[in-house]
Amino acid sequence: MSFKRILFVDDEMLLRMAMVPGLEEAGYVVDEAGTGKRALEIFRAAYAGISCAVIDIGLPDMKGDSLVGEFRKLSPHLGIVLATGYGDAELVRAFSADPGVRVVAKPYFTEDLLAAIASVGLVIPPAAETERPAIGPA
Numbered sequence: 482m483s484f485k486r487i488l489f490v491d492d493e494m495l496l497r498m499a500m501v502p503g504l505e506e507a508g509y510v511v512d513e514a515g516t517g518k519r520a521l522e523i524f525r526a527a528y529a530g531i532s533c534a535v536i537d538i539g540l541p542d543m544k545g546d547s548l549v550g551e552f553r554k555l556s557p558h559l560g561i562v563l564a565t566g567y568g569d570a571e572l573v574r575a576f577s578a579d580p581g582v583r584v585v586a587k588p589y590f591t592e593d594l595l596a597a598i599a600s601v602g603l604v605i606p607p608a609a610e611t612e613r614p615a616i617g618p619a
Contacts, residue, residue, distance in 0.1 A: 486510040486530050487598070490520040490548065491537040491564065496587075500535075503591035509598075517543035524552055533560035533598055538572060546572065549582070560601030562594065 487509050491497055497513050504511045512527070514520035517540045524531060534552055538545035549561055558581060565572060566587035576582040583597040 485532045486512065486527075488520060488523060488531050488534045489513045490515075490517070490534065490540065490545070492516065492539075492541050493537070500591060500594060504594070507591075507595055516540060517545075517548050520548060521551060524555065528552070528555045528559075531556070531559065533562065533601060535562045535564065535594065535598070538563050538565040539567070546575070560598065562597045562601060564589065 485508070487504060489497060489501060489504070489511050490513070491500075492515050494515060497515070501511045501513055512523050512531070514523055520534075520536070524534070534549075536545040536548055540548070545563055545565075549563070552559055552561070561576075561579075561582045563572065563576065563582065563584045564587055565584060573584045576584060581601050583600050585593055585597050
C-alpha cells in the first residue's frame with residue numbers, strides 16, 4: 482500500500498503541535514522530530530517511505546541545510562521544505578536551482594506549508610492510503 486509520509490523536523494514543540502494536525506487532516510502521515518539527531522534516526526530507519534521533509538533551518542544540534550545533505554545521500558529525490566525565521570536570502574539563493582527544495586519564512590500557516598509541499602512534487606494522497614507503519618516515538 483502506498484502513502485505520502487512527511488517527516489516534520491522542528492525544535493519548537495508548539496509549532497509541531499500546531500502544524501502536524503493540519504497536515505494529517507490534509508491526508509498526510511506525519512512523523513515528527515525535535516532535533517536533527519532524532520530526525521536522522523527516523524529517516525535512516527524509514528527513508529524509503531518518506532516523501533517529503535519539512536526542516537527548521539535553526540535546529541539546536543545541527544543546521545537544517547546539513548540535515549538536507551544527510552537526507553539527500555539516502556534519498557536524492559526527497560522533497561524538502563526548509564523553514565526559517567531569519568529571512569535568510571542566502572539560503573533561498575543556495576537552494577533556488579533545486580526544484581525539490583522550497584524555503585518558507587516563519588511564521589507560516591498550514592496553507593503555506595501545504596502549498597510548499599505541493600510545489601516540491603508531493604500531492605495529497607487519498608485518505609485510505611495513509612496507514613502509518615510503526616517506527617517508535619518521536
